[in-house]
Amino acid sequence: MLGELTYSTYIAVLLLASLSVLTTLLGVTLAIYVGKNERAIAIGIGFSAGIMLLISFFELIPEAIDKTNIAITITACLLGMLIVAFLHWLIPHTHLIEEKGAFNRTALKSAYLVAFGLILHDVPEGFAMANSYVASPSLGILVALAIAIHNIPEEFAMAVPIVTVKKKRFLYMAAFLSGLAEPLGAIIGLVAVHFNPIFNPLFMAFAAGAMIFVSVHELLPMARRYRKIHLFILGMIVSVFVYALLNAVIPT
Numbered sequence: 001m002l003g004e005l006t007y008s009t010y011i012a013v014l015l016l017a018s019l020s021v022l023t024t025l026l027g028v029t030l031a032i033y034v035g036k037n038e039r040a041i042a043i044g045i046g047f048s049a050g051i052m053l054l055i056s057f058f059e060l061i062p063e064a065i066d067k068t069n070i071a072i073t074i075t076a077c078l079l080g081m082l083i084v085a086f087l088h089w090l091i092p093h094t095h096l097i098e099e100k101g102a103f104n105r106t107a108l109k110s111a112y113l114v115a116f117g118l119i120l121h122d123v124p125e126g127f128a129m130a131n132s133y134v135a136s137p138s139l140g141i142l143v144a145l146a147i148a149i150h151n152i153p154e155e156f157a158m159a160v161p162i163v164t165v166k167k168k169r170f171l172y173m174a175a176f177l178s179g180l181a182e183p184l185g186a187i188i189g190l191v192a193v194h195f196n197p198i199f200n201p202l203f204m205a206f207a208a209g210a211m212i213f214v215s216v217h218e219l220l221p222m223a224r225r226y227r228k229i230h231l232f233i234l235g236m237i238v239s240v241f242v243y244a245l246l247n248a249v250i251p252t
């Protein structure tokens with residue numbers, strides 16, 4: 001049963017979402033100090049994609065099916081995929097790796113485009129987190145922690161290619177702004193569920209669709225470009241263990 005959306009719900013969700021801002025900054029710090037370690041990047045991308053897929057398929061979608069049915073859940077999920085696909089097409093952004101080697105020419109342009117790319121990526125995660133918390137606080141905590149952890153390698157992988165051409169201050173500013181996309185997504189999620197509490201399970205399926213799209217569309221090609229698919233898979237396997245551990249610590 002859905003709880004009332006009280007102030008404490010808002011505060012808890014925003015606190016959980018701000019964890020992601022911290023881990024985003026941590027990822028950039030890693031990018032600056034670890035630098036271009038292609039093996040680490042490939043593992044990190046696999047880990048990030050793995051966590052997003054695990055949350056979608058094992059938490060958000062089953063929760064939505066439980067509260068509605070398979071047909072409704074799949075429809076909402078597809079809608080999430082389509083809307084994010086449409087936004088990806090509408091808003092020019094970059095998948096960093098495509099510009100590998102051409103940074104000096106397009107550095108400034110790409111930096112702005114990267115920000116859009118990350119926002120498209122982080123908003124659905126915040127949205128998912130908020131709706132999970134509304135469905136059940138322990139589910140919300142699990143989703144929030146998993147997303148916060150996955151942001152570290154993800155931001156690391158995204159930031160490494162621009163580390164060489166950008167000043168540290170710029171990198172931290174960009175990371176902070178893109179990290180804010182997570183609480184922004186959470187606020188959008190809270191407002192949406194506040195006005196349409198009955199849609200809570202659909203919003204979860206919708207966010208799952210968006211996250212599945214992002215994992216497949218953004219992260220998989222990134223791993224392929226580094227030509228280290230086996231390390232990408234290793235990262236995914238690690239994500240399963242971390243996810244299992246989180247599940248053991250936070251019973252939902």
Ligand SMILES: [Zn+2]
Pocket residue numbers: 048052121125150154
């Ligand atoms: Zn992500």
